[in-house]
Amino acid sequence: MSSSSPLFRHVSTCIVKPPPRPRTRCHLAVWDLSMFNASYIQKGHLFSTHLLSRLTIADVVDRLKTSLSTALLHFYPLAGRLVTEEAVDEQGNVTGIYVSIDCDGQGAELTHVVADGITVADVLAPSSDVPSFVRSFFRLDGVINYDGHSEPLLAVQLTELADGFFVGCSFNHVVGDGTSYWQFFNAWAEIARADGAAAEMSHPPVHDRWFIDGSGGLPIKLPFTRPDEFIDRPTQPPLYRERIFHLSAESIARLKARANLECGTSSISSFQSVASLLWRCITRARGLPAEQTTHCRVATQNRARLQPPMSPDYFGNSIYPLPAAATAGELLAHGLGWAARLIHETVAGHTDTAIREKVEAWMAAPVVYKMNMFDKFSVMMGSSPRFDVYGCNFGLGKAVAVRSGTAHKFDGKVTFYPGWEGGGSMDLEICLEPPFMSAFEADEEFMSAVSPSPELQWLQDLADSRDA
CATH class of the missing domain: 3.30.559.10 (Chloramphenicol acetyltransferase-like domain)
Structure with a gap:
C-alpha cells in the first residue's frame, strides 16, 4: 500500500428508488422491535478487476444501481423509513408508542468512493490483523437502527481500489437478521446477473411478519413515551x-x-x-x-x-x-x-x-x-x-x-x-x-x-x- 493513511475520495451519492408500488405499512414483530439499539448489519464482498472482462467501474456502478432498483421492488421495506406514532388514551395521555416501517419507496443510498493506493492484497492481509481502513468501506458507521427514521434502511458503498473494488452494505437490523441480509444480497445479485430484469426470483421474500397471537400483523405497543427511555447509544468504540x-x-x-x-x-x-x-x-x-x-x-x-x-x-x-x-x-x-x-x-x-x-x-x-x-x-x-x-x-x-x-x-x-x-x-x-x-x-x-x-x-x- 502506497500510504499508511489511504485517502478515500467521494465520487457520488444517489438515492435509488424502486419502481412505483402501493404505499404500505409494515408492522414490526417482537424480534424486530427489540433491535433499535443495535447497529446496522455491515457485510460486503471484495472483487478483483482481474476477473472482469470488459466492464469498467462505471459499468459496475450502473449495473448495481439498475439491479438495486428492481431488488427494492421485491424487498420494499428496505426502501422505506421507520415511523413512530403515539398511543393516546381517551383523556389524551400518551400511553406508549407504535413503531413501524413506512414503505413508500423513499429509497436506498448508493455511494461511489475511490480508495487511493489500496490494493486487493492490502485488504486481504491474510497473515495479520484486518486493516483498520476496511471500516471505511461501509456507510452509516456508528448509526443505530432507530436512526432509520431519517437515515436510509439500506446504504450501499462501492469502494474503487487500485486493482479491484469492494461492495459494502449497511442493512438496518430492525428490517431483518443475517438470514434476511444474505437472502436480499443473493436476490440482488440474481437480478444483476439478469441485467436488472424483473424476472421471477428463485426465492422471493415472505413479508408477512410473525405474530404469536395470529393477529396478522396488528401493531405492538411499546410502553415508552420518549426515545430516551429505551435508546442507549455507545459512548466510545470498544478496543479490540x-x-x-x-x-x-x-x-x-x-x-x-x-x-x-x-x-x-x-x-x-x-x-x-x-x-x-x-x-x-x-x-x-x-x-x-x-x-x-x-x-x-x-x-x-x-x-x-x-x-x-x-x-x-x-x-x-x-x-x-x-x-x-x-x-x-x-x-x-x-x-x-x-x-x-x-x-x-x-x-x-x-x-x-x-x-x-x-x-x-x-x-x-x-x-x-x-x-x-x-x-x-x-x-x-x-x-x-x-x-x-x-x-x-x-x-x-x-x-x-x-x-x-x-x-x-x-x-x-x-x-x-x-x-x-x-x-x-x-x-x-x-x-x-x-x-x-x-x-x-x-x-x-x-x-x-x-x-x-x-x-x-x-x-x-x-x-x-x-x-x-
Whole structure:
C-alpha cells in the first residue's frame, strides 16, 4: 500500500428508488422491535478487476444501481423509513408508542468512493490483523437502527481500489437478521446477473411478519413515551484487535469427530465443535479465575424450530442469542466434547415451546436490548457458515473475500463465514482485546486447528498470471 493513511475520495451519492408500488405499512414483530439499539448489519464482498472482462467501474456502478432498483421492488421495506406514532388514551395521555416501517419507496443510498493506493492484497492481509481502513468501506458507521427514521434502511458503498473494488452494505437490523441480509444480497445479485430484469426470483421474500397471537400483523405497543427511555447509544468504540482465521474442512471434521468421541455420541455438529473450541481457547487466553462464570452465546434461528415452521424465506428477524454456561475452571478442566455437549443441549432445548415462552414473556414486559448487556467474560458466536456468502454472483466474477464493518464488534465476538473454497471449510472473524489476542494467537489447541488461508494461494496465482 502506497500510504499508511489511504485517502478515500467521494465520487457520488444517489438515492435509488424502486419502481412505483402501493404505499404500505409494515408492522414490526417482537424480534424486530427489540433491535433499535443495535447497529446496522455491515457485510460486503471484495472483487478483483482481474476477473472482469470488459466492464469498467462505471459499468459496475450502473449495473448495481439498475439491479438495486428492481431488488427494492421485491424487498420494499428496505426502501422505506421507520415511523413512530403515539398511543393516546381517551383523556389524551400518551400511553406508549407504535413503531413501524413506512414503505413508500423513499429509497436506498448508493455511494461511489475511490480508495487511493489500496490494493486487493492490502485488504486481504491474510497473515495479520484486518486493516483498520476496511471500516471505511461501509456507510452509516456508528448509526443505530432507530436512526432509520431519517437515515436510509439500506446504504450501499462501492469502494474503487487500485486493482479491484469492494461492495459494502449497511442493512438496518430492525428490517431483518443475517438470514434476511444474505437472502436480499443473493436476490440482488440474481437480478444483476439478469441485467436488472424483473424476472421471477428463485426465492422471493415472505413479508408477512410473525405474530404469536395470529393477529396478522396488528401493531405492538411499546410502553415508552420518549426515545430516551429505551435508546442507549455507545459512548466510545470498544478496543479490540480483529483477525480472520481459516479452518479447512478436514480440520473441522477432526474437531467434530473428537467432540463426538469424547461425548460418546454422533449428535455434535461441526458448528458446535468449532464453537466449543473457541469458547475454551478464548477463556484460556483471557486468564479468567477458575470460579468465574462464562457464557458461550450462539445466535440461533427460530424459523425451522417453530411449529408450524416459518418459511425459510421469511424476511425479518427471527433469532435469539442462546447462552451455554460454565465456570472457567470447569471449561478448561474438561475436554472439547464436554463444552460441545453444553452448547448442543442449549440449542436442542430451543423448541417451539421455549420460543413461544420467550415471546410471551417479552410481550408481558417489552424490552429493547442494550448493547452493554453483553458481559466481558463471555463469547458471542454470530452469523453462520451455512449462509450463501460466495454464491452472490453479480456477473462480476466470484468474490475474493468477505469482510465486515465495525458493527456489533467487541471483545469476544466471533463471526462465522463459509470458507472461500467451500466444502465445509470456515472462516472465523475474531475480535479480542490486544493482550487476549496475543495469548490467543499463541494457544496451541486453537492454532493446531488453523489452516493456511486459500487467499494466500489466490494472491500467488494472481501474481503468477500477471508475470506470465
